Amino acid sequence: MLSVKGSKVVPSSKPTLICTVWTGKLYNLEGFKAHMKGIWKTKEKFVIQVAGQNLFTIVFELIDDLELILEGRPWFFRKSVILFDKLSQAMDRDQIRLTLSPFWMKIESNFPEFDKKDLLHAIGASFGGVLRSEINEDFCRLRVNLDVQRPLRRRIFVSMDAVNKVWVPFKYENLPMFCFGCGRMGHGLSNCIQLSPERKMGAQCSYTGGEKVMQTRTVRSVGDNAKLGGSQDHRKLLGEEMNEEDGMLGFKEAEETKTCIRQKVHAQYEDETDWEKTQSGVKTMTEAVKINVRKRKSFGSDLTCSHKENVDRV
Numbered sequence: 002m003l004s005v006k007g008s009k010v011v012p013s014s015k016p017t018l019i020c021t022v023w024t025g026k027l028y029n030l031e032g033f034k035a036h037m038k039g040i041w042k043t044k045e046k047f048v049i050q051v052a053g054q055n056l057f058t059i060v061f062e063l064i065d066d067l068e069l070i071l072e073g074r075p076w077f078f079r080k081s082v083i084l085f086d087k088l089s090q091a092m093d094r095d096q097i098r099l100t101l102s103p104f105w106m107k108i109e110s111n112f113p114e115f116d117k118k119d120l121l122h123a124i125g126a127s128f129g130g131v132l133r134s135e136i137n138e139d140f141c142r143l144r145v146n147l148d149v150q151r152p153l154r155r156r157i158f159v160s161m162d163a164v165n166k167v168w169v170p171f172k173y174e175n176l177p178m179f180c181f182g183c184g185r186m187g188h189g190l191s192n193c194i195q196l197s198p199e200r201k202m203g204a205q206c207s208y209t210g211g212e213k214v215m216q217t218r219t220v221r222s223v224g225d226n227a228k229l230g231g232s233q234d235h236r237k238l239l240g241e242e243m244n245e246e247d248g249m250l251g252f253k254e255a256e257e258t259k260t261c262i263r264q265k266v267h268a269q270y271e272d273e274t275d276w277e278k279t280q281s282g283v284k285t286m287t288e289a290v291k292i293n294v295r296k297r298k299s300f301g302s303d304l305t306c307s308h309k310e311n312v313d314r315v
Contacts, residue, residue, distance in 0.1 A: 008093050008094050008095065009091045009092065009093055009094070010052045010053070010056075010058065010088065010091065010092050010093075010094055010097070011091040012058070012060075012088040012089065012090070012091070013060055015060050015061060015062065016060070016061040016062075016063070016064045016066070016067040016087075017058055017059065017060050017061070017067075017087070017088040017089075018058065018059040018061075018067060018070065018071075018085050018086070018087060018088060019052065019056070019057070019058050019059075019085070019086055019087075019088040019092075019097065019099070020056075020057050020058075020059060020083055020084060020085045020086075020099070021055050021056050021057070021083070021084050021099045022055060022078050022079075022081050022082075022083055022084075023081055023082050023083070023084055023099075023102075023149050023177075023186060023187045024079070024081035024187050024188070025187065025188055025192070026079075026081075028078070028079060030051060033049075033057075033078055034049045036078055037049060037059075037076075037078070040076070041070060043061070043063075043066040043069065043070075044063055044065065044066055045061070045062035045063050045066060046062065047059055047060060047061045047062070047066065048060045052094070053094045056094065056097070058088060067087075070085070071085060071087075074102055074103050075102050075103065075104060075175060075177065077177050080177055080178040081177055081178060081186075081187060082102050082149065082177040082186060082187075083102075084099035084100065084101065084102055084149065085099070085102075086099055100148050100149055100150050101146040101147065101148055101149070102146065102147060102149065103132055103144055103145065103146050103147075104144070104145065104146075104147050104173055104174065104175065104176070105142055105143070105144050105173070105174040105175070106124075106142070106143050106144075106145065106171045106172060106173050106174065107140055107141070107142055107143075107171060107172045107173075107174060108120070108121070108124065108140060108141045108142075108143065108169065108170075108171045109139075109140050109170075110136075110137070110138065110139055110140050110141055112159075112167065112169065114161055114167075115159070115161075117136050117141055118134075118136070120141075120159070120169070121134045121136070121141055121143050123157075123159060124143060124145075124157060124169065124171065125143055125145050127154075127157055128145035128146065128147065129145070129146055130145070130146075131143060131144070131145060132144040132145060132146065142174075143171075147173075147186075149185070149186045149187060150185070151185070152183060152184030152185055153173065153176075153179060153184045153185070153186070154184075155170055155171065155172075156168050156169055156170040156171060157169055180192075180193045180195075182195070182196045182200060182201055183195040183196055
């Protein structure tokens with residue numbers, strides 16, 4: 002059995018994971034246990050034990066079940082990501098650092114100037130390495146570890162040569178709750194402590210066509226990127242990328258483009274709609290005038306006939 006001795010977490014002889022829910026909100030511990038037991042389909046039973054504040058250990062009967070859970074990441078509880086690591090030796094609780102979780106990202110295959118494998122390696126190197134990759138005709142997928150303490154990035158700057166550079170965008174799959182303002186996982190915009198109220202309002206407006214949050218960029222040298230691994234050709238691909246202060250850089254340009262398109266389409270639709278309404282209105286008015294003229298003629302003829310009848314009677 003697992004034991005907690007003072008400030009140390011001591012694993013049992015069975016396969017053990019240690020985990021935490023990346024959230025600042027309070028939650029029911031028994032509810033968390035019931036949730037995980039409901040979604041995990043393992044061959045044998047497992048036991049979830051509390052090892053500290055927002056810290057759990059999961060003891061498995063089979064190593065295959067442990068590997069199955071790690072392979073199925075990311076896992077979520079109430080829209081917050083759960084962070085895991087293997088526990089193979091006793092550790093001080095204040096020394097436990099759970100900050101990484103693997104995610105898939107998707108890259109469109111519309112960059113013929115780059116070799117797909119080199120491009121994936123360059124992108125993966127900026128995240129600390131490639132866990133797995135898939136290459137298709139229309140798109141490529143990349144599995145990398147994301148640090149939940151850092152802002153999400155939506156693209157990187159790739160150097161074709163010493164002069165030409167291209168922004169390569171990508172999309173994450175199956176993301177948990179994150180902040181549109183600072184770009185970090187674990188909280189929403191309303192609960193963000195990184196932004197002032199003014200910047201929160203700017204981040205909200207960025208999704209409604211208003212003012213955007215001000216963001217900065219930085220340049221990372223090729224030498225720094227070389228430390229992340231990869232061949233020399235791979236490292237040449239990676240030139241300039243965003244730092245933590247960029248937050249959700251890339252959302253801004255994408256939303257501006259979408260907003261412009263929506264405004265153009267809406268304006269075109271309004272013009273067409275107004276023209277149709279005007280045309281139909283003209284037709285309706287014309288028809289109404291004709292009907293009134295016919296009614297007047299009919300009324301006049303009726304008066305004439307009535308007058309003749311009265312004259313004949315006299």
